[in-house]
Amino acid sequence: MSRIGKKPVAVPAGVTAKVEGQKVSVKGAKGELSFVVHDDVQVEMNDNQIKVDPRFETKRARALWGTARAQINNLVVGVTSGFEKKLEITGVGYKAAVAGKNLQLSLGYSHDISYPIPAGIAIATPKPTEITITGIDKKQVGQVAAEIRDYRGPEPYKGKGVRYAGEFIFRKEGKKK
Known part of the structure; x- marks a missing residue:
């Protein structure tokens, strides 16, 4: 189990995030960034949090799970503070x-x-x-x-x-x- 992947990404005030299928778009004070998540990883947004879960119990899905969460967190940090x-x-x-x-x-x-x-x-x-x-x-x-x-x-x-x-x-x- 990924320790990083378990944590949801909090979307702070002043930042708008959209999840459309596998594409995550984040817009903030500094600009707008987007990231396309791999198909082995499932992304969902609720209550100003982005949650990432593996779709399958394969080694590849578990490996991409934490990576996808870290990438999405980097988008949020980038548009807020850079x-x-x-x-x-x-x-x-x-x-x-x-x-x-x-x-x-x-x-x-x-x-x-x-x-x-x-x-x-x-x-x-x-x-x-x-x-x-x-x-x-x-x-x-x-x-x-x-x-x-x-x-x-x-x-x-x-x-x-x-x-x-x-x-x-x-x-x-x-x-x-």
Whole structure:
């Protein structure tokens, strides 16, 4: 039994949720999101709560049960408060700046990297070595953060590169004479 799946998703005041078959739509102050639940999972709404149950007693249905509930909860949290990821840049001369609809990254390459900011995502650079990514879709915020980090991930010897805020980088010892 899924511990997460057993809990109903509470729909707070100011948020409207609709369940039409397998499609769950949530609309709030920050925007509107929708999610199509897998056919092995049953979704029903009553008394400002969305309840998720497996349709069959198969391993796949039980696996998708908790996942579907978590996805629906992410929709509700996204339209009420949104999601945020922070990245830190470490290295001499490494910096980031927002220029129009692009994020300009200087990461030690012979050229600067221009990352186009996708729709639904806001990127801010409070300091040249910090990037803050915000949006209502948790999946999209995480994907954008991963793509930016992928341009130059943190290396284990000096720790230079782009890392998530608070991420621990296992450091290696260099060569010895």
